[in-house]
Amino acid sequence: MKSRFNLILVGVGGQGLITLGRLIGEACIRAGLNVTVAEVHGMSQRGGSVVVHVRIGEGDSPVIPVGGAHHIIAMEILEAGRSVRYANKDTVMVVNDLILPPPLAKYPGKKDVVDALKSKLGKVYLYDAEGVCKRIMGTPISSNIALLGFSIGVNPALESLISKDAVEKAIEALFKEKAVELNKKVFEEAFREGRKSIGG
Amino acid sequence: MNPILARKGETVLLMGNEAIARGALESGICMAAAYPGTPSTEIVETLSDVAKDLKIWVEWSVNEKVAFETAYAAAISGVKSLTAMKHVGLNVAADILMSSAYAGVKAGFVIISADDPGHHSSQNEQDNRWYGFISHIPVVEPSSPKEAYHYTKESFKLSEKYGHPVILRTTTRISHTRQPVILEEDIPASPVCKGVFEKAIDRWVLVPGHAKKLKIKLLEVWKRIQYDTGEPFAKIINPGMKDVIIASGIAYSHVEEAVRILGLESKVTVLKINMPVPVPRKPVEEVLRNAERVLIVEELDPVVEKQVKSISTELGLDCKIYGKEYIPENDELSLQIVYNGLCKFFDKCNPGLWESIGDLKLEPAIPPRPPVLCPGCPHRSSYYIVKTALNRAGIRNVIFTGDIGCYTLGFQKPFETQMTSFEMGGAIGVAHGLSKVVDETIVAVVGDSTFYHAGIPGVINLVFNKGKAIPLILDNSITAMTGHQPHPGTGVTATGEPTARIMPEDILKAVGFDPIVINPLRVKESISTLGKALEEFKNGKNIAIVSRARCALEVLRDARRTKTVLPVYKVNPEKCTGCLACINLSACPALVVDPDSRKPVIMEDLCAGCGLCASICPFKAISPANTPSQDWERLW
Numbered sequence: 001m002k003s004r005f006n007l008i009l010v011g012v013g014g015q016g017l018i019t020l021g022r023l024i025g026e027a028c029i030r031a032g033l034n035v036t037v038a039e040v041h042g043m044s045q046r047g048g049s050v051v052v053h054v055r056i057g058e059g060d061s062p063v064i065p066v067g068g069a070h071h072i073i074a075m076e077i078l079e080a081g082r083s084v085r086y087a088n089k090d091t092v093m094v095v096n097d098l099i100l101p102p103p104l105a106k107y108p109g110k111k112d113v114v115d116a117l118k119s120k121l122g123k124v125y126l127y128d129a130e131g132v133c134k135r136i137m138g139t140p141i142s143s144n145i146a147l148l149g150f151s152i153g154v155n156p157a158l159e160s161l162i163s164k165d166a167v168e169k170a171i172e173a174l175f176k177e178k179a180v181e182l183n184k185k186v187f188e189e190a191f192r193e194g195r196k197s198i199g200g
Numbered sequence: 201m202n203p204i205l206a207r208k209g210e211t212v213l214l215m216g217n218e219a220i221a222r223g224a225l226e227s228g229i230c231m232a233a234a235y236p237g238t239p240s241t242e243i244v245e246t247l248s249d250v251a252k253d254l255k256i257w258v259e260w261s262v263n264e265k266v267a268f269e270t271a272y273a274a275a276i277s278g279v280k281s282l283t284a285m286k287h288v289g290l291n292v293a294a295d296i297l298m299s300s301a302y303a304g305v306k307a308g309f310v311i312i313s314a315d316d317p318g319h320h321s322s323q324n325e326q327d328n329r330w331y332g333f334i335s336h337i338p339v340v341e342p343s344s345p346k347e348a349y350h351y352t353k354e355s356f357k358l359s360e361k362y363g364h365p366v367i368l369r370t371t372t373r374i375s376h377t378r379q380p381v382i383l384e385e386d387i388p389a390s391p392v393c394k395g396v397f398e399k400a401i402d403r404w405v406l407v408p409g410h411a412k413k414l415k416i417k418l419l420e421v422w423k424r425i426q427y428d429t430g431e432p433f434a435k436i437i438n439p440g441m442k443d444v445i446i447a448s449g450i451a452y453s454h455v456e457e458a459v460r461i462l463g464l465e466s467k468v469t470v471l472k473i474n475m476p477v478p479v480p481r482k483p484v485e486e487v488l489r490n491a492e493r494v495l496i497v498e499e500l501d502p503v504v505e506k507q508v509k510s511i512s513t514e515l516g517l518d519c520k521i522y523g524k525e526y527i528p529e530n531d532e533l534s535l536q537i538v539y540n541g542l543c544k545f546f547d548k549c550n551p552g553l554w555e556s557i558g559d560l561k562l563e564p565a566i567p568p569r570p571p572v573l574c575p576g577c578p579h580r581s582s583y584y585i586v587k588t589a590l591n592r593a594g595i596r597n598v599i600f601t602g603d604i605g606c607y608t609l610g611f612q613k614p615f616e617t618q619m620t621s622f623e624m625g626g627a628i629g630v631a632h633g634l635s636k637v638v639d640e641t642i643v644a645v646v647g648d649s650t651f652y653h654a655g656i657p658g659v660i661n662l663v664f665n666k667g668k669a670i671p672l673i674l675d676n677s678i679t680a681m682t683g684h685q686p687h688p689g690t691g692v693t694a695t696g697e698p699t700a701r702i703m704p705e706d707i708l709k710a711v712g713f714d715p716i717v718i719n720p721l722r723v724k725e726s727i728s729t730l731g732k733a734l735e736e737f738k739n740g741k742n743i744a745i746v747s748r749a750r751c752a753l754e755v756l757r758d759a760r761r762t763k764t765v766l767p768v769y770k771v772n773p774e775k776c777t778g779c780l781a782c783i784n785l786s787a788c789p790a791l792v793v794d795p796d797s798r799k800p801v802i803m804e805d806l807c808a809g810c811g812l813c814a815s816i817c818p819f820k821a822i823s824p825a826n827t828p829s830q831d832w833e834r835l836w
Contacts, residue, residue, distance in 0.1 A: 048571035060344035060453035065536035067556030105567035
């Protein structure tokens with residue numbers, strides 16, 4: 001039996017997680033793969049923690065077991081820390097170098113969270129997704145796409161399912177006009193930086 | 201092109217709700233009516249996007265009852281239709297639901313109930329499959345988003361076959377999961393849109409004499425459905441085994457994968473059920489006759505379990521039937537929960553599967569991040585204004601009854617302006633009842649869409665029965681929480697056609713209130729206006745408050761589209777004393793405390809420019825840091 005590839009996307013409502021889930025789903029169609037992308041809508045979206053479950057391969061059950069994630073993309077550091085329950089010792093984690101503290105709350109520092117993540121997981125990559133977006137587009141708006149590019153760059157298991165080519169075709173299908181080229185550039189550059197960070 | 205209009209043979213990524221919409225279009229509907237509610241909203245939203253192109257009628261009705269009546273009227277006139285609602289919405293429409301089973305339909309009619317196991321976005325997780333029993337309407341439930349497409353079409357076929365309504369029950373994890381769907385058919389170019397209302401007094405007028413006769417017919421249909429249906433509503437996989445799993449709806453998808461993981465494919469018989477009410481009788485009998493041990497796997501209540509046990513008793517079989525001993529009755533199911541249940545049932549587990557590394561131990565710990573009012577949300581300002589005005593008027597210990605909408609988040613600190621929240625429109629009825637038994641001042645907080653939905657009878661009752669409470673209508677001119685659907689106060693229909701704009705203050709005035717309309721963006725002015733009104737309230741006048749400014753998410757979107765620059769505020773560290781009144785009184789997510797200076801900082805990417813923090817600041821340390829467009833305020 002071939003098991004499904006489990007990808008968790010976490011962040012804060014409004015950061016573009018739903019678009020990222022859709023993009024991965026469209027890329028899977030272009031790669032000829034079954035996929036389920038489970039989202040949350042409504043009140044739970046309003047600035048709260050958001051978890052999107054992406055499962056690639058045959059089967060329809062949409063929610064990833066605790067400890068069952070192969071890869072985690074975290075768009076925010078505190079949410080990365082919260083999401084480790086989905087990780088096992090082999091999980092690859094890509095974390096956006098951004099902290100968004102909830103109002104009126106005491107919270108741990110960036111470095112403390114990242115160090116704790118690294119002590120538990122062999123493969124944690126902190127990535128400045130806003131940086132690459134601001135360099136190419138002038139705004140941080142495509143951080144989600146940068147994190148996907150970087151993830152495919154550092155995780156060959158993910159790349160073997162959704163190739164760069166499949167994602168680029170999905171970008172063409174989801175975005176319009178100028179946004180297509182800019183998003184492809186962000187994706188390409190982030191992929192390159194990811195590949196470089198694993199020595200490729 | 202909109203993927204919902206793709207051609208036959210194409211593979212498209214569809215959310216379960218979009219898959220339902222596409223299935224309904226292929227079935228030839230020409231009418232859809234709904235009231236938005238998570239997780240059902242995108243069904244009719246998707247249809248509203250294509251309604252003009254396809255020349256079908258799609259509307260956001262004022263509530264679920266009216267939506268049901270609208271769609272049902274089409275179906276009794278020979279036009280295929282659907283209505284969609286969240287699970288609790290069906291409670292609102294339950295009266296006509298029962299009657300529709302008696303009178304039946306002349307064209308396919310599907311009622312979509314989107315249930316919310318796990319309480320993702322609801323006040324309860326009621327299992328609407330029970331409605332099938334009390335109404336005698338069959339309930340169809342898909343196991344995945346791609347099946348949602350398939351079973352929508354099957355539901356229409358079933359409805360046409362028996363001239364009977366059909367409930368299609370979906371759940372959050374089906375409605376809001378995307379999956380590739382291979383389109384089997386094109387959307388018919390000209391569905392039947394013109395109906396004929398045939399007078400049939402003994403069918404459409406449910407006086408007792410007529411209903412008595414219709415009930416006999418209804419029970420016959422009900423029995424036929426139980427005995428006639430097999431495929432495609434039930435499927436036996438690997439027949440003939442002594443161990444049997446019966447799984448309904450999405451639970452089947454969890455079972456399928458868990459059985460694969462446990463390597464039990466050739467050892468158990470699985471009966472996949474896609475019509476849990478009434479369960480198709482023949483396939484259930486077939487698997488029970490061979491079985492020694494049966495495990496029923498279903499989300500929430502033991503709806504299938506009770507029927508299977510009853511069939512087994514009727515047949516005098518001695519197989520042992522289990523269900524809720526292994527599978528929880530609360531919360532949504534998942535692969536993991538079902539796998540654990542199967543492990544226990546079969547006494548067989550896979551060691552080393554899914555070994556979580558556990559939570560991080562940090563000091564301070566990672567704080568919870570509950571949903572909050574967005575930066576710039578006018579509800580935040582409204583709450584601040586109303587509380588300040590009440591306080592200044594010397595009105596203390598106020599009871600705030602609450603309702604269903606984004607503003608329900610006002611139950612949290614620092615607002616605490618939602619002390620009850622039960623159901624749509626409940627704020628006003630509860631306020632009225634409280635006013636008869638307690639002495640405190642009561643403010644009934646209700647959103648605009650909720651006011652139209654079920655608040656209007658409440659305000660009429662409040663005046664008629666001499667209650668004493670202040671209705672506070674938080675009017676952002678849209679149904680915001682479900683994703684910005686228009687309502688009677690918006691001035692446009694579901695498909696964007698201009699229409700009459702019905703204002704809450706006009707309704708309040710007509711029923712006997714003196715309504716005060718305030719702009720929550722103008723904090724000081726609104727506090728002073730309210731102060732005067734509260735004096736009148738103390739003198740015995742019926743006052744009501746309408747606080748009107750558009751949803752900040754819409755304002756931000758329009759600002760981007762029209763290239764309007766909104767103000768972005770900044771804290772002047774010279775003037776700021778670090779008292780943190782701005783954060784403590786607004787809880788705006790755009791305000792954070794700088795860990796070094798312990799002073800507030802405004803995150804400019806998040807600031808929507810409402811200016812509440814500037815109004816709060818006692819030291820005038822907060823002001824716009826940019827030059828906003830001259831007409832920025834018009835967007836609100």
